Amino acid sequence: VKIDKTSVVPIYFQLKTLIQERMASGEYPVGLCLPSEREYCEEYGISRMTVRQAIIDLVNEGLLRRERGKGTFVAQPKIEQELQVLTSFTEEMKRRNMQPGTQLIHMVICPATGHVARQLGLKDGESVYEIVRLRMADDEPMAIETAYLPIANLPNLTEEKVATGSLYEVMRESGHEIARATQTLEATLAKATEATKLNIKNKGPVLLIERTTYTSGGQAIEFVKSVYRGDRYKFAIDLRS
Amino acid sequence: VKIDKTSVVPIYFQLKTLIQERMASGEYPVGLCLPSEREYCEEYGISRMTVRQAIIDLVNEGLLRRERGKGTFVAQPKIEQELQVLTSFTEEMKRRNMQPGTQLIHMVICPATGHVARQLGLKDGESVYEIVRLRMADDEPMAIETAYLPIANLPNLTEEKVATGSLYEVMRESGHEIARATQTLEATLAKATEATKLNIKNKGPVLLIERTTYTSGGQAIEFVKSVYRGDRYKFAIDLRS
Numbered sequence: 209v210k211i212d213k214t215s216v217v218p219i220y221f222q223l224k225t226l227i228q229e230r231m232a233s234g235e236y237p238v239g240l241c242l243p244s245e246r247e248y249c250e251e252y253g254i255s256r257m258t259v260r261q262a263i264i265d266l267v268n269e270g271l272l273r274r275e276r277g278k279g280t281f282v283a284q285p286k287i288e289q290e291l292q293v294l295t296s297f298t299e300e301m302k303r304r305n306m307q308p309g310t311q312l313i314h315m316v317i318c319p320a321t322g323h324v325a326r327q328l329g330l331k332d333g334e335s336v337y338e339i340v341r342l343r344m345a346d347d348e349p350m351a352i353e354t355a356y357l358p359i360a361n362l363p364n365l366t367e368e369k370v371a372t373g374s375l376y377e378v379m380r381e382s383g384h385e386i387a388r389a390t391q392t393l394e395a396t397l398a399k400a401t402e403a404t405k406l407n408i409k410n411k412g413p414v415l416l417i418e419r420t421t422y423t424s425g426g427q428a429i430e431f432v433k434s435v436y437r438g439d440r441y442k443f444a445i446d447l448r449s
Numbered sequence: 450v451k452i453d454k455t456s457v458v459p460i461y462f463q464l465k466t467l468i469q470e471r472m473a474s475g476e477y478p479v480g481l482c483l484p485s486e487r488e489y490c491e492e493y494g495i496s497r498m499t500v501r502q503a504i505i506d507l508v509n510e511g512l513l514r515r516e517r518g519k520g521t522f523v524a525q526p527k528i529e530q531e532l533q534v535l536t537s538f539t540e541e542m543k544r545r546n547m548q549p550g551t552q553l554i555h556m557v558i559c560p561a562t563g564h565v566a567r568q569l570g571l572k573d574g575e576s577v578y579e580i581v582r583l584r585m586a587d588d589e590p591m592a593i594e595t596a597y598l599p600i601a602n603l604p605n606l607t608e609e610k611v612a613t614g615s616l617y618e619v620m621r622e623s624g625h626e627i628a629r630a631t632q633t634l635e636a637t638l639a640k641a642t643e644a645t646k647l648n649i650k651n652k653g654p655v656l657l658i659e660r661t662t663y664t665s666g667g668q669a670i671e672f673v674k675s676v677y678r679g680d681r682y683k684f685a686i687d688l689r690s
Contacts, residue, residue, distance in 0.1 A: 215559075216559050217559055225563040270637070292688060294688040294690040316457060318458055321466045322466040322469050322473075323466075323469060386690050388687065388688060389688040390687055391688060392684065392686075394511075394527065394684075395637070395654040395655055395656040395679035396509065396654050413636040413638050442635040444631065445532055445633075445686065446631055446632075447535040447630040447631070447660075448628070449535040449628060
């Protein structure tokens, strides 16, 4: 791949493509420190502005990552998670041979109100567990999950069970068969407290996912709000007409 | 709904719930200017910090919107689009009784490179249409779509056809049957040029959606990168175990 100054394709875009090709081919492996802007300028006889635009785009797209005073590095590719499959975070991480980790931030019993009560089909004020957990993959924080579960369904839920594994597993052990879920996805910005826990910048991009899970009896058993790191996650889906 | 100062639920969260309930009940309709922070403080005997935290959360979640010097308003609810259905933007807007609009930003023939070539199963340098369109609903900009189509499949594509309607319709008219698509979703930040076109803040949250569409013959006929406004869009999906 070369830079063709006579092409209709903008030069910054050609440079982006060239860098992406080198990442795809393995010439630029994950973690590599990229040549400096000056080196690209000299190698291709192009302006610093042009190089900068290509690099900034790739940083914003999450393919490169900048470390202040150190340089620009090839970022880890985002984890691509299949949307259609109804799995838990723990199961999903095991499937891709990553080490799932969970840090329990808090677990309390509180009254369900508003949106949470509606999603769970409860009356305002009925008791739910509120369980906030930081989910990790290979020791890297990936998502903050806030789960609400009617206590009537799982009267003996302990912090220990919650801290170590999948809530879906706990539900199954308690005799609840998971049948289906509805899920919404939104793009939003990390709040300061979320950014700190996820080890990302304040107001960095995150995916907000809300999921309500139903048992085979049609009862809502869990409502979860998850905040996934936008720089580390993408979701995939197949569509048929 | 009242504020209960003895509850384990934080007061700011109770106020958030209260405001959301009023939005749900119609007491706070879309476009309403909210009471001032001071009014909430006096009505419930709570601190300004507490009121501010509730309002900021709701603004960040897209339920309220702030206009400098004017006040805080009830925002339009996000458009919730079904993810599993393989429709075009035009068809989707018609289905929900919104007026679809398209503004053609540019249409050029250029060589496919890198990721685009790979997605379309083309050799590097083969010609594609690059079509950038601003998609609107009821005159409000919603998304920027950049579509790449191998020219061999649609040799007579005109700016007029592209500017007025659905590319899927054009494909069908040309005898291509659309069978399936693969799609990925990511959260990212709007670039300055995108933000201007979408009429949102620079670095506002956006959903980046990449879709590759295949014909019944298994040929990739279109690769589209879409940037959807995070403040106006959410995507929904049903899952079965």
